[in-house]
Amino acid sequence: MTPLLEARGIARRFGGLVALDAVDMQVAPGTVHGLIGPNGAGKTTFLNVIAGAFPPSGGSLRLEGGDITALAGDARARLGIRRTFQNLKLFPEMTALHNAAIGLHADGRAGVLSALLRLPAQRREEREIMARAAEALDFVGLAGQAGRLAGTLAYGHRRLLEIARAFAPRPKLLLLDEPAAGLNPTEAVALTALIARIREAGTTVILVEHHMDVVMTVCDRVTVLNYGKHLSTGTPAGIQADPRVIEAYLGQDALAEALAC
Amino acid sequence: MRWGTPVTLLAAALLPSALPDAFLLHLMTSVAIAAILALGLQFLLGVSGQLSLGQAAFYGVGAYGSALMTGAGLPFAAAVPLAAVFAGLSSLVLIPVTRLRGPYLAVATLGFSIIAYLVIKNEEWLTGGSLGLMGISRPALFGERLRDPAHVYWLCAALAALVYLGLRRLADSRFGRAAHAIRQDEDAARASGLRVTLIKSQCFVISAAVSGLAGALFAHHIRYLGPADFSFWKSVEVLIMVVIGGVGSAAGAILGAAVVVLLPEWLRAVGDYRLLVFGGAVVGLMLFGSGGLAGLPGALRRRPEARP
Numbered sequence: 001m002t003p004l005l006e007a008r009g010i011a012r013r014f015g016g017l018v019a020l021d022a023v024d025m026q027v028a029p030g031t032v033h034g035l036i037g038p039n040g041a042g043k044t045t046f047l048n049v050i051a052g053a054f055p056p057s058g059g060s061l062r063l064e065g066g067d068i069t070a071l072a073g074d075a076r077a078r079l080g081i082r083r084t085f086q087n088l089k090l091f092p093e094m095t096a097l098h099n100a101a102i103g104l105h106a107d108g109r110a111g112v113l114s115a116l117l118r119l120p121a122q123r124r125e126e127r128e129i130m131a132r133a134a135e136a137l138d139f140v141g142l143a144g145q146a147g148r149l150a151g152t153l154a155y156g157h158r159r160l161l162e163i164a165r166a167f168a169p170r171p172k173l174l175l176l177d178e179p180a181a182g183l184n185p186t187e188a189v190a191l192t193a194l195i196a197r198i199r200e201a202g203t204t205v206i207l208v209e210h211h212m213d214v215v216m217t218v219c220d221r222v223t224v225l226n227y228g229k230h231l232s233t234g235t236p237a238g239i240q241a242d243p244r245v246i247e248a249y250l251g252q253d254a255l256a257e258a259l260a261c
Numbered sequence: 262m263r264w265g266t267p268v269t270l271l272a273a274a275l276l277p278s279a280l281p282d283a284f285l286l287h288l289m290t291s292v293a294i295a296a297i298l299a300l301g302l303q304f305l306l307g308v309s310g311q312l313s314l315g316q317a318a319f320y321g322v323g324a325y326g327s328a329l330m331t332g333a334g335l336p337f338a339a340a341v342p343l344a345a346v347f348a349g350l351s352s353l354v355l356i357p358v359t360r361l362r363g364p365y366l367a368v369a370t371l372g373f374s375i376i377a378y379l380v381i382k383n384e385e386w387l388t389g390g391s392l393g394l395m396g397i398s399r400p401a402l403f404g405e406r407l408r409d410p411a412h413v414y415w416l417c418a419a420l421a422a423l424v425y426l427g428l429r430r431l432a433d434s435r436f437g438r439a440a441h442a443i444r445q446d447e448d449a450a451r452a453s454g455l456r457v458t459l460i461k462s463q464c465f466v467i468s469a470a471v472s473g474l475a476g477a478l479f480a481h482h483i484r485y486l487g488p489a490d491f492s493f494w495k496s497v498e499v500l501i502m503v504v505i506g507g508v509g510s511a512a513g514a515i516l517g518a519a520v521v522v523l524l525p526e527w528l529r530a531v532g533d534y535r536l537l538v539f540g541g542a543v544v545g546l547m548l549f550g551s552g553g554l555a556g557l558p559g560a561l562r563r564r565p566e567a568r569p
Contacts, residue, residue, distance in 0.1 A: 051452060077454035089449035091442045101435075102442045106454035108435045112463060115434030116427050122434070129435065165453065 002065050004029040004204045005050065005173055009059035012045055012228075019045040021228045022059065027173070027221075032195055032205040034219035034236070036212075038248060041225040043208045044086060047175050050206065051083045052076040063172070078106045080172035084162040084179060086208075092151030096142055096161050099150050100133035103168035107132075136168035137161075139201075140194060156187045163194070173204050180211040192218045216240070224248065265512065273418045277411035286410040288526060293417035294478045295518035297424050299502040301471030303514035304428045306503060308437055309464035310444030312363065315355070315370030316472050316499045318377030321491035322348040323473025324480040325381065325388055328397045331481070337401040341477040348473020349466045359461040374493045382488040393487035400481045417478050421515070424471055429511055431467070440464050472499075505546050507553030516554045 003026040012020040020042045027033045035043050049056045052073035060069045068076055077083075082103070091099050108129055114122040137143050140160040145153060150161055159179055166174055176195070180188045188211055195218045198205055209215050215222060216236045224231040224239060226248040232239060239245055277286055298320060305311050326344035331337055358369040381388045388394065400407045400416055407413050431437050439460050443450045451457055480486055498521060506517025524542065528535035546553065549560050 053448070053452075072451075074451045074454055074456055077452055082454075083452050085449065085452075089446045089452075091445040091449065093445055094438070094441060098438055101438060102450070102453050102455070105435065105439055110435045112431065112436055112467065115431050115436050118430060126435065169454075 001028065003027055003062075004064060005206075006062040006065075007046075007050065007059065008062075010046065010049055010056045010061070011058035012042075012049055012054075013057045019228050020049065020056070023225065023228070023230045025223050025230070025233070027204060027206060029204050030199065030202065031220040032199050032207055032218050034215045034222035035206055035208045035225065036210075036215055036222060036239075037225035037231070040227075042228040043225055044177055045228075046225065047083065047177050047206065047208055050173075051081060051175055080169075081175065082166035082169065082171040082173070083175035084159075084166050084177055086177040086181065088158055088162060090150040090158055090161060090165075092149065094150060095147055096137060096150055096153065096157075096164075097130065097133050097146040099161055100136045100164045100168045101129050103136065103165040104129050104132055107169055133168060136164040139167065139197070140164045141190070156183055159183065159191075160194075163198075167198060167201075167203065170201065171203055173206065174198060176205060176207045176209070178208055178210060180209055180214050188214055270422055273422070274415070277414055281411070283410050286414045288523065290410070290414045290417045290482055292519045292522045293414070293421040294475050294482060295502065295522050296421045296515040297417075297478070298472055298475035298499050299506065299514040299518040300421070300424050300428055300511060301468045301475065302499050302503050303506075303508075303511055304432070304471070305464055305468035307509040307511075307514075308432050308444070309440040309461055311359065311461060311464065312367040312500075313370040313465075313468065314367045314493065314496045314500065315372075315374040315377075316468075317491045317493060317495035318370075318374045319348040319352060319469035319472035320476035320479070320495060320499075321377050321381055322351045322469075323476030324486055324491070325394070325476075326473070327477035328394050328480040328486055329387070331398045332394070336404075337398065337481060341474065341481070344477040345470045345474035348476065349470030351473075352465050352469030353462075355465060356458075356462050359458060359465055371493060371496065374496050378488060378492050381491055388486075388488075391488060393485060394480075395485050397480050397484040397486065399484065400478075413482060417482065420474065420478065424474070425511055425515065428467075428471070432511070436460070436463070501543060505543055505553050507555030510553070510555035513553050513555030520554070 005027040007023060007025040010020055010023045023046060035046065037043055048054060050061065052071060056069070060067060062068065063079060063081065068079065091102065108125050110122040110125050134143070134146060137146050140163050142157060142160055142164060145157055150158065153161060163179065180191055183191060192214050195205060195207065207215065207219060219236055221233060222236055222239045223233045224245050231248055232242050232245050234242065276289060298316065302313060302316050305313055323344045326347045327340045330340035330343060355370065355373060358366060361369055382390060400413055402416065407416065439455050443455060443457055443460060447457055502517035502521045503514050505520060506513030506515070525535055525539050528538050531538055549557060552560055
């Protein structure tokens with residue numbers, strides 16, 4: 001089976017710093033693929049390269065077999081690669097509903113003229129966009145917050161709203177960058193269930209996460225990076241038993257314990 | 262608030278019957294034209310977050326464009342929209358600078374404004390140079406020249422109302438939401454699949470076309486054009502209108518235009534000090550908060566409570 005995403009020899013250098021060094025990764029369709037590693041291993045850099053936030057210094061990326069290495073981030077988003085951000089990037093002055101509607105922008109067609117004339121086709125499209133945006137809010141459990149400004153939402157709700165905006169167009173691939181950061185244990189459990197439902201809805205997920213509970217519960221496969229290099233890929237259980245992985249985390253007691261449990 | 266627009270429209274429509282004074286109607290026509298100009302920048306700054314100090318250039322393209330086209334025999338009703346379109350197209354030369362943000366964009370557009378001013382001042386064969394263009398035709402509708410100041414006023418006020426409603430519709434649409442999102446976070450907008458540069462450029466073209474429409478009306482209202490009206494000071498004046506009216510508020514832009522046009526007239530009583538008083542009033546208004554005139558009721562209501 002063709003992998004949904006195939007990264008080959010991805011490298012990324014920032015000046016003299018080698019953030020990623022010839023990383024290979026294959027993500028099977030319909031899976032949740034974890035991406036873990038000690039701090040500074042290059043997880044977020046890898047996610048940014050996949051999303052197209054900046055180009056790789058070397059290597060290639062294929063989505064469903066098609067080369068996307070040269071595409072800019074917005075073009076990849078239109079192809080069906082959506083993401084969330086580690087440090088939350090919402091549109092704070094817009095309502096939750098409109099934030100989700102921005103996620104659906106690429107599915108619409110209405111331009112300047114039809115907006116001025118308010119043609120029936122434009123109004124129908126607006127109704128459809130808003131209905132789908134509301135559906136996405138409902139999916140993540142924010143139906144009650146639709147009319148609130150994103151900037152006034154509670155922290156946990158803002159994390160969910162980012163997921164709603166990214167998931168609203170039912171992307172092929174959803175990149176989640178530490179979605180559990182700052183969440184309390186109850187919220188983290190709910191997030192784990194949400195990621196599983198996103199997979200059931202047919203969207204493949206790449207999950208960068210430090211919460212090992214979340215990673216080990218929901219991931220089908222896990223890739224471990226260390227110092228910008230691919231260290232190991234396998235099932236959550238296989239990763240936990242891999243001596244190289246344990247060694248990489250050695251000295252980081254908390255994470256080593258988390259892995260052991 | 263729901264009645265604000267219809268009541269304002271009715272008051273504006275009845276004004277000539279209530280106060281049939283030629284000078285007052287002349288002033289109110291200037292307010293309507295300034296309002297169109299301010300609405301153009303309001304859309305660019307308030308919705309898409311792009312600060313332009315080059316609006317005088319597009320205003321000038323519209324003004325000279327329409328004056329020259331009617332001078333060459335084109336009817337008013339064709340020349341004015343064509344001049345607006347031409348002003349919009351002229352902004353396409355600025356597409357490379359829409360990548361710039363904040364103060365960098367402001368200075369780049371300011372440079373464009375200075376170039377446009379120099380062209381107007383020096384290309385005598387086209388613009389008449391410092392002498393300007395004289396004897397520009399009156400506005401005309403259906404082949405009938407509008408000699409009554411009330412008719413010119415109605416025409417300009419109606420176009421201002423149309424621009425207001427059009428830009429409100431645009432702001433509240435798929436396109437407007439995208440522009441608004443880009444203003445708040447370009448990275449997140451890109452990650453959502455928005456063509457950021459295209460949308461920002463479209464906002465620029467729309468804003469420039471609206472400014473060009475204002476310029477065209479100005480040309481046929483004043484019927485004389487000289488370079489002084491298109492200096493960079495005009496660009497600053499438009500920015501003052503938008504900011505004292507309240508960035509992000511279309512109604513505020515109209516209010517701001519009215520203040521900037523009318524206040525110096527009312528202040529004629531204080532003679533040479535009028536611009537000083539005007540400047541002081543602008544500073545004072547800013548002290549009340551960044552919401553401008555549109556945000557004033559809210560700012561006053563909040564005042565008794567402890568400030569954050």
